[in-house]
């Protein structure tokens with residue numbers, strides 16, 4: 266079995282997302298490049314777009330990678346907010 270952690274440099278992981286200007290919902294750091302992760306419905310029915318910055322995405326992808334290695338699953342970057350197990 267190949268070491269999956271060697272297979273994905275940060276640049277390639279980040280390239281799996283579409284980038285725009287905005288504020289990260291996790292670290293609240295505004296005015297930087299963020300990727301649209303998901304759209305959730307807030308209490309009251311309004312749609313809220315979840316945007317995440319590169320640092321937070323890489324942290325989250327790292328967790329997903331460790332989880333994939335631990336469970337023997339195949340890790341695919343670019344799926345934060347899209348996979349049913351997140």
Ligand SMILES: [Zn+2]
Nearest residue numbers: 289292318321
């Ligand atoms: Zn962030």
